[in-house]
Amino acid sequence: MYGSGYIYEDEKEKKRKVGEEDPVLLAEFEAKIDRGEKIEADDWMPFEYRRQLTRMIEQHAHSEIIGALPEGTWITRAPNFKRKLALIAKVQDEIGHAQLLYSAAETLGKTREEMLSDLLSGKSKYSNVFNYPANTWADIAIIGWLIDAAAIVNQAINAKGSYAPYCRALERICYEESFHLKQGHDNVVYLATGTKKQRDMVQEALIRWWKPLIHFFGPPDSDSVHSDKLMKWRVKLASNDDMRNQFFDIYIPKIKELELEIPFNMNKDEKTGNWNFDDPDWDEFYRVIKGDGPCNKERLQVRNWAVSHGEWVRNALSKPNIKSTAPLV
Amino acid sequence: MSLDPRIKRVLLNDEVYKLEKDKCWTTFEVFHQKKTGAQHTHVGCVHSPNHKLAMVFAKEQYGRRLACVNLWVIKTTDIFSLRHEDSDMFNSAITQDKKYRDAGGFKVREKINAFKNRNK
Numbered sequence: 349m350y351g352s353g354y355i356y357e358d359e360k361e362k363k364r365k366v367g368e369e370d371p372v373l374l375a376e377f378e379a380k381i382d383r384g385e386k387i388e389a390d391d392w393m394p395f396e397y398r399r400q401l402t403r404m405i406e407q408h409a410h411s412e413i414i415g416a417l418p419e420g421t422w423i424t425r426a427p428n429f430k431r432k433l434a435l436i437a438k439v440q441d442e443i444g445h446a447q448l449l450y451s452a453a454e455t456l457g458k459t460r461e462e463m464l465s466d467l468l469s470g471k472s473k474y475s476n477v478f479n480y481p482a483n484t485w486a487d488i489a490i491i492g493w494l495i496d497a498a499a500i501v502n503q504a505i506n507a508k509g510s511y512a513p514y515c516r517a518l519e520r521i522c523y524e525e526s527f528h529l530k531q532g533h534d535n536v537v538y539l540a541t542g543t544k545k546q547r548d549m550v551q552e553a554l555i556r557w558w559k560p561l562i563h564f565f566g567p568p569d570s571d572s573v574h575s576d577k578l579m580k581w582r583v584k585l586a587s588n589d590d591m592r593n594q595f596f597d598i599y600i601p602k603i604k605e606l607e608l609e610i611p612f613n614m615n616k617d618e619k620t621g622n623w624n625f626d627d628p629d630w631d632e633f634y635r636v637i638k639g640d641g642p643c644n645k646e647r648l649q650v651r652n653w654a655v656s657h658g659e660w661v662r663n664a665l666s667k668p669n670i671k672s673t674a675p676l677v
Numbered sequence: 678m679s680l681d682p683r684i685k686r687v688l689l690n691d692e693v694y695k696l697e698k699d700k701c702w703t704t705f706e707v708f709h710q711k712k713t714g715a716q717h718t719h720v721g722c723v724h725s726p727n728h729k730l731a732m733v734f735a736k737e738q739y740g741r742r743l744a745c746v747n748l749w750v751i752k753t754t755d756i757f758s759l760r761h762e763d764s765d766m767f768n769s770a771i772t773q774d775k776k777y778r779d780a781g782g783f784k785v786r787e788k789i790n791a792f793k794n795r796n797k
Contacts, residue, residue, distance in 0.1 A: 388761045390758075390760055390761060391761050391762065392762070440741075441742075444737065444738055444741070447723065447724070447734070447738055448721060448738070450724065451704065451721060451722045451723070451724065454704060454724070459701050460701070460702070460724050461700065461701045461702075516721065517721070520721075523742075524742060662700070662726075665726045665727065665730060666700060666726050
């Protein structure tokens with residue numbers, strides 16, 4: 349979802365939309381994309397392309413930062429040393445991904461400070477799944493496996509997009525995410541093949557996360573605004589339903605082999621290849637986007653706390669006459 | 678009740694912290710060397726107020742997961758580059774007209790074979 353699901357719309361920005369682009373430049377731009385060439389930061393691009401990409405990459409970056417919060421809180425409570433080391437490495441990776449993505453978004457003209465400011469003020473969104481709590485260690489297992497798996501489906505598709513700086517960031521991210529997926533799967537398998545208590549724990553976590561997982565890829569194609577232009581410009585490369593179906597195709601069998609129960613009726617229509625499932629309450633999805641999820645407030649509070657408590661460090665770094673930077677070398 | 682230990686430990690205020698835009702940092706391009714003697718390759722950038730911190734971030738970001746023996750950081754604004762739309766100026770490097778300076782532009786095997794056949 350944070351790759352190409354919903355793109356947060358802001359009324360003021362909409363009005364700024366340039367109605368007419370230079371038709372010659374636009375034709376050249378589109379021909380270039382049709383030939384499979386990538387767009388670099390200093391190439392001409394339509395205003396709408398720049399706007400949508402900025403939003404998409406920025407929201408992806410925010411999702412990495414906020415996504416590290418539910419997992420980060422479990423580092424101190426990991427069940428053993430190996431799991432703890434893996435979780436620390438994963439959380440550090442996620443923060444690194446945010447840095448890569450902010451760098452990619454910056455090439456489009458928005459400063460990192462503006463992006464961070466928009467996150468804190470709630471203007472800019474992040475993936476909905478991170479507004480749900482990680483109640484137990486089994487939630488961490490499910491997040492590490494299935495949320496990261498869903499993210500990989502999305503990112504691997506987006507890595508074939510047209511904007512070169514974003515593609516380069518995504519390639520590196522996918523390489524690291526493969527470890528996240530593996531450690532998450534290992535974690536789930538360990539619990540699912542363990543004692544009854546462990547199995548119950550992971551089963552309950554799966555029940556908690558299944559709805560947010562369905563929501564992850566964004567609203568169904570029938571409800572979402574079709575954007576042929578974004579497809580044509582290779583900003584969006586697959587529809588929400590296509591990505592969701594791809595995720596179900598790969599991971600439902602893997603869940604079933606562990607004999608875990610999926611809390612929804614999931615039926616694949618073999619003719620169309622689409623999965624049919626119970627109503628996942630899309631109203632809830634929109635409510636959570638608007639800020640009314642179980643953890644929205646908490647997530648932003650933690651970010652605000654981190655930013656305001658780190659301010660003195662940034663101020664110290666900005667001092668031009670600084671005599672010593674010893675701790676950093 | 679939140680399970681986040683940080684929420685339980687610290688008193689959070691509700692005020693939204695505003696970043697000051699005039700305190701923007703800048704970007705530094707990072708070049709990464711895989712092994713001694715290899716070329717430094719551009720791998721991406723970091724965001725920092727100065728070179729020293731840029732190097733710290735570069736180590737974290739680009740030296741943590743892949744083989745690396747050395748890093749360079751260069752202020753993005755210090756890079757003087759051509760524009761991609763001018764890339765046609767390099768067409769002469771790959772044009773068919775200049776085969777005379779490529780190894781592949783010299784094909785002698787056919788002539789040698791013909792010569793050998795003639796002298797049989």
